[in-house]
Amino acid sequence: MPIELVNIRQKLAQFSDHWNPRIVGELNGQHVKLVKLKGEFVWHQHEAEDEMFLVIDGSFRMELRDRTIDLSEGDFIIIPKGTEHRPVAPSEVSVMLFEPATTVNTGNATGELTRETLEYL
Amino acid sequence: MPIELVNIRQKLAQFSDHWNPRIVGELNGQHVKLVKLKGEFVWHQHEAEDEMFLVIDGSFRMELRDRTIDLSEGDFIIIPKGTEHRPVAPSEVSVMLFEPATTVNTGNATGELTRETLEYL
Numbered sequence: 001m002p003i004e005l006v007n008i009r010q011k012l013a014q015f016s017d018h019w020n021p022r023i024v025g026e027l028n029g030q031h032v033k034l035v036k037l038k039g040e041f042v043w044h045q046h047e048a049e050d051e052m053f054l055v056i057d058g059s060f061r062m063e064l065r066d067r068t069i070d071l072s073e074g075d076f077i078i079i080p081k082g083t084e085h086r087p088v089a090p091s092e093v094s095v096m097l098f099e100p101a102t103t104v105n106t107g108n109a110t111g112e113l114t115r116e117t118l119e120y121l
Numbered sequence: 122m123p124i125e126l127v128n129i130r131q132k133l134a135q136f137s138d139h140w141n142p143r144i145v146g147e148l149n150g151q152h153v154k155l156v157k158l159k160g161e162f163v164w165h166q167h168e169a170e171d172e173m174f175l176v177i178d179g180s181f182r183m184e185l186r187d188r189t190i191d192l193s194e195g196d197f198i199i200i201p202k203g204t205e206h207r208p209v210a211p212s213e214v215s216v217m218l219f220e221p222a223t224t225v226n227t228g229n230a231t232g233e234l235t236r237e238t239l240e241y242l
Binding site: 006032050069074083 | 127
């Protein structure tokens with residue numbers, strides 16, 4: 001792949017739907033994704049993948065089974081594999097994800113919100 | 122490791138030296154690092170690791186052998202393994218790095234600027 005400058009806000013301006021991650025970078029078997037969240041996601045876990053959420057714009061909360069973590073712009077968390085979590089965004093939030101290329105957005109909770117194939121932006 | 126909220130600016134406020142990356146996250150064998158750049162680095166390449174540079178604050182240029190890429194806040198690039206590069210920052214810039222835990226900052230150009238052991242923040 002050619003070396004390409006990527007501007008996060010420019011990429012975010014190219015889509016408006018929620019819970020549908022776009023791939024914006026790939027390195028070492030990992031994907032860099034951008035996603036817009038709004039509303040409640042499903043409880044799920046990833047069996048084999050740790051997942052990083054970095055807030056680009058807005059805020060949301062990550063619900064864990066034993067507590068909730070509030071994230072705002074410039075915050076990130078890493079959810080270890082095997083950890084149940086549910087992102088909830090009362091207002092729209094833009095998030096960057098770092099995770100293995102094998103990661104499916106809904107993990108073990110396949111359903112309506114599952115995105116099997118992601119678009120490259 | 123416990124799940125921990127990390128604020129990037131808070132972490133950046135904890136150090137002021139240049140070319141000395143701090144590890145602020147770890148997932149899937151990859152490290153998330155923060156580093157402040159100022160001045161010219163050495164030409165180098167990483168034999169086995171792709172490397173992502175995301176600008177948090179400020180701007181710098183990434184020199185490649187055939188061209189130069191200017192990066193500002195919200196921009197990122199991925200330097201594929203085996204690609205010679207040299208970051209140059211006329212003014213201080215804060216950068217997030219995403220790369221395998223095995224990555225040494227100076228790659229194949231071991232010398233004065235090499236940081237063998239990185240601090241966890």
